[in-house]
Amino acid sequence: MALKLFRKNLCLGIDIGTTSIKLVELRKIEEKMELTNYGILEKYGHLERINDAIQTNSFKLLEESTSLLLKELIEKTQTQNYEAFMALPSFSGFISLMEFPEMSDKEIAKAVKFQAGQYVPMPLQETTLDWQIIEREAGKTIVLLMAVPTDTIQRHVRSAELAKINLKGLELESVAVARLFGKKEKGVIAIVDIGGRSTCISIMDKGSLRSSHSIDTAGGDFTQVISSGLGINPMRAEELKKASGLNFQVRGEVKISNLLIPLMDMIKREIEKAINNYYLRTKRQVEKIILTGGSSNLQGLDAYYSQELSLPVVKSDPFSLGLVTYNPKLAPIIRDIGPNLTSACAVVFK
Ligand SMILES: Nc1ncnc2c1ncn2[C@@H]1O[C@H](COP(=O)(O)OP(=O)(O)OP(=O)(O)O)[C@@H](O)[C@H]1O
Ligand SMILES: [Mg+2]
The missing domain is CATH 3.30.420.40 (ATPase, nucleotide binding domain)
Structure with a gap:
């Protein structure tokens, strides 16, 4: 148990x-x-x-x-x-913010559904919506x-x-x-x-x-530019990226940073x-x-x-x-x- x-x-x-x-x-x-x-x-x-x-x-x-x-x-x-x-x-x-006057949760749920189309740049029938109240202050929701x-x-x-x-x-x-x-x-x-x-x-x-x-x-x-800039294969470039990052490191004539x-x-x-x-x-x-x-x-x-x-x-x-x-x-x-x-x-x- x-x-x-x-x-x-x-x-x-x-x-x-x-x-x-x-x-x-x-x-x-x-x-x-x-x-x-x-x-x-x-x-x-x-x-x-x-x-x-x-x-x-x-x-x-x-x-x-x-x-x-x-x-x-x-x-x-x-x-x-x-x-x-x-x-x-x-x-x-x-994601987008919506602003409403002071309203009950039930009223907000209705208003969100009603107005969502104005905010979402995708066809609503192909979209799943969700929402949450993040702030209630000074008469605003x-x-x-x-x-x-x-x-x-x-x-x-x-x-x-x-x-x-x-x-x-x-x-x-x-x-x-x-x-x-x-x-x-x-x-x-x-x-x-x-x-x-x-x-x-x-x-x-x-x-x-x-x-x-x-x-x-x-x-x-980041890996791609190191690979093409140094003429090395991408796996090697990935290793080099992890080892050197933006720190000063010169390969031949080229500074990786x-x-x-x-x-x-x-x-x-x-x-x-x-x-x-x-x-x-x-x-x-x-x-x-x-x-x-x-x-x-x-x-x-x-x-x-x-x-x-x-x-x-x-x-x-x-x-x-x-x-x-x-x-x-x-x-x-x-x-x-x-x-x-x-x-x-x-x-x-x-
Ligand atoms: N020490 C390191 N220095 C630099 N880059 C690193 C280091 N460790 C991991 N990365 C890089 O982090 C990236 C992977 O990060 P992450 O796992 O967050 O990506 P992902 O979730 O698969 O991708 P995305 O969020 O774009 O869909 C790879 O490009 C890898 O090279
Ligand atoms: Mg990720």
């Missing part, structure tokens, strides 16, 4: 990224979570063949092959069929509207079914990640999640998500745009930038953005924030891969 109760507190968080699948097994202990198991399945095919990703912005997730990868990950981690929560890629969905193509949800559900995963919930990654960081950060924060294929830039205020958009520049591009900086600056301009737009709308200034996602591990990136954007920039994840604890033996690994696991942890963290 005791064992059964113990097991009951375990659940899985799954993040199917474009270049890797991440799984965490977490145990809930009162308000905290403990990491009891994890796995990352990296697919390097996309480095050799540009379209060989698990999913891309234009290519939809393929249920059969994704389910095989999920099965492989579950087998390798030897986890059990606990209740599972999955992240939906930020770039697949859309602010609602976060979330929209995801129903087809995307179905593909994730089908992949989970084929992999025999006991799926209990799906959530947009940007929403889950902001909720997680919002547990600790109550100011105006920009969250920059840099993955393999896409970067998602979100603004969070008073602990809630306020805006979010994705761009197509991310870690895969010089190859990377134009891409860093593309992302920087998008961060600035998000910060400025939020300021114009609310007159509230972003105070800090949080970098997360696998590519936030790029050495020197936090220092570069801090200097360029004149704001404090920190690399962060659920472990460094103390929201998820772990066996101290895992400390050196978690330091390196913590940001890769942010979304997988966030979907579990309610």
Whole structure:
């Protein structure tokens, strides 16, 4: 019986990224979570063949092959069929804020349905909507509207079914990640999640998500420019990227950081745009930038953005924030891969 109760507190968080699948097994202990198991399945095919990703912005997730990868990950981690929560890629969905006068929850539900069409840039009949009240203040009710193509949800559900995963919930990654960081950060924060294929830039205020958009520049591009700039194969470029990052390193005549900086600056301009737009709308200034996602591990990136954007920039994840604890033996690994696991942890963290 005791064992059964113990097991009951375990659940899985799954993040199917474009270049890797991440799984965490977490145990809930009162308000905290403990990491009891994890796995990352990296697919390097996309480095050799540009379209060989698990999913891309234009290519939809393929249920059969994704389910095989999920099965492989579950087998390798030897986890059990606990209740599972999955992240939906930020770039697949859309969020917007809606503002209403003071109204009851029931009235808001009606108003959201009635007005959603004006906010969502996708055909409503092909879209699944969700919403939550994020602020009630001075006679105003602010609602976060979330929209995801129903087809995307179905593909994730089908992949989970084929992999025999006991799926209990799906959530947009940007929403889950902001909720997680919002547990600790109550100011105006920009969250920059840099993955393999896409970067998602979100603004969070008073602990809630306020805006979010994705761009197509991310870690895969960093590898590509090193590969073509140095005339080396992409696998070697990937190793070099991880080993040197933006730190001073010269190969022949070429400084690796010089190859990377134009891409860093593309992302920087998008961060600035998000910060400025939020300021114009609310007159509230972003105070800090949080970098997360696998590519936030790029050495020197936090220092570069801090200097360029004149704001404090920190690399962060659920472990460094103390929201998820772990066996101290895992400390050196978690330091390196913590940001890769942010979304997988966030979907579990309610
Ligand atoms: N130490 C490191 N230095 C630089 N880049 C790194 C490091 N470790 C991982 N990366 C990069 O992180 C990226 C993968 O990050 P992540 O797992 O967040 O992506 P993903 O979720 O698969 O992609 P996406 O979110 O775009 O769908 C890869 O491009 C990888 O090269
Ligand atoms: Mg990702």
